[in-house]
Amino acid sequence: MADLDEADDSNSRADQAAERLRRMLITGDLVPGQRLSETVVSERLGVSRNTLREAFRVLTHERLLVHKPHAGVFVAVPSLASIIDIYRVRRLIECQALLTAPARHPASRRMRAAVDSALASRASDDWIAVGTANMEFHSAIVALADSDHLDRLYANISAELRLAFGLLDDPDYLHRPYVDRNVAVLELYLAGESAEAAALLEDYLLTSERTIVAAYARRLPA
Amino acid sequence: MADLDEADDSNSRADQAAERLRRMLITGDLVPGQRLSETVVSERLGVSRNTLREAFRVLTHERLLVHKPHAGVFVAVPSLASIIDIYRVRRLIECQALLTAPARHPASRRMRAAVDSALASRASDDWIAVGTANMEFHSAIVALADSDHLDRLYANISAELRLAFGLLDDPDYLHRPYVDRNVAVLELYLAGESAEAAALLEDYLLTSERTIVAAYARRLPA
DNA sequence: GCATATTTGTCCGTATGTATA
């Protein structure tokens, strides 16, 4: 046979459609709560309805879409409980990964590259680039745990969180204060002070959660 | 509107088909590596090919099936790396959940019920019931973290692990030694000795992993 | 190594039931 398993997003039309929808979701091209008609989306993406339904299945499984029986699929609206849950998971996984990571793990290079990118983007006031660099930094932290399952979980969580960010305006102040903290976390880890790095990261995530929750409550008083 | 969102496994035929396949997978009715023909499975489940393909998408996304383009879907054969990864995730999540759980968490009732069930099943030498009770015990531990995301991740991991167990014969000795350990872990947690409970659980998971890995290497020398 | 047969990938048409205007 001599096959190597999987590049999971293969070149099937359903996978392509799912990937395109995923991009539209995290870039805010599709807004939370919006209904996605099978016919119009299938025509828009140039795939059949059957193929689109396969894509809908996986995105629903990723919690990016919600499925109301006989009423269609809608872009998920992240609940406050879901946001709190996400931060709970982030604290548990990221801090533990940082705490128990061996020194000079390959993923530390990704962390370094991410903070460098964030610093450069901040210098040019490109806040959305800062945001993606920040997310890459945290993804690299998770990679310290050397676990495919955790990497995949974190990818899902990140996408869901970006959906929540889409509910807020002014996404810049969601990332601005944390660039310097990322630098500090990285330096502590590289210096072998894992415990201090993890403690700083936990405090970091707690304040970040507070900021988001407050902004969320401000936007949606209902 | 007055809708409440989601029971995720709705009553759609695709979800029903996925659930039936999921059961066949964890009960060993479908063996790892086996190819699943679209036509024969769709006839067997009484659904159309298009509907079955939606179910395949979901199960593939859960890593229970693997998809080879233009060659069909196969029951996943858990790799040694995957098993090691699963135990890494279990140690990280379960120990942390146990360590940081508040006293008298509602899920502790589930833990108690699971150990009682395991003890009863062991008394009657029903080892598969012991196995399911053990899994329920660990699932309850994860529930201590109060996180939907972690609960879902753990459900996936459990199913994947059962697939790996299917590769081994004599599944009894995989669960027999751990019933008493579960009791000890529960008692320590209920006594407020979370740190000791977590330490015992970690050692527990490490020896369990060693056992499985050894059995796995013994069965499949290739 | 090559030709063939089987299976997947994808689409369309259609019938039925459900939710919404």
Next chain:
DNA sequence: CTATACATACGGACAAATATG
């Protein structure tokens, strides 16, 4: 409350690719 629109599910069809002899 009726009617329309849409999701749900099915079966058939064809092209492309893989697997088999």
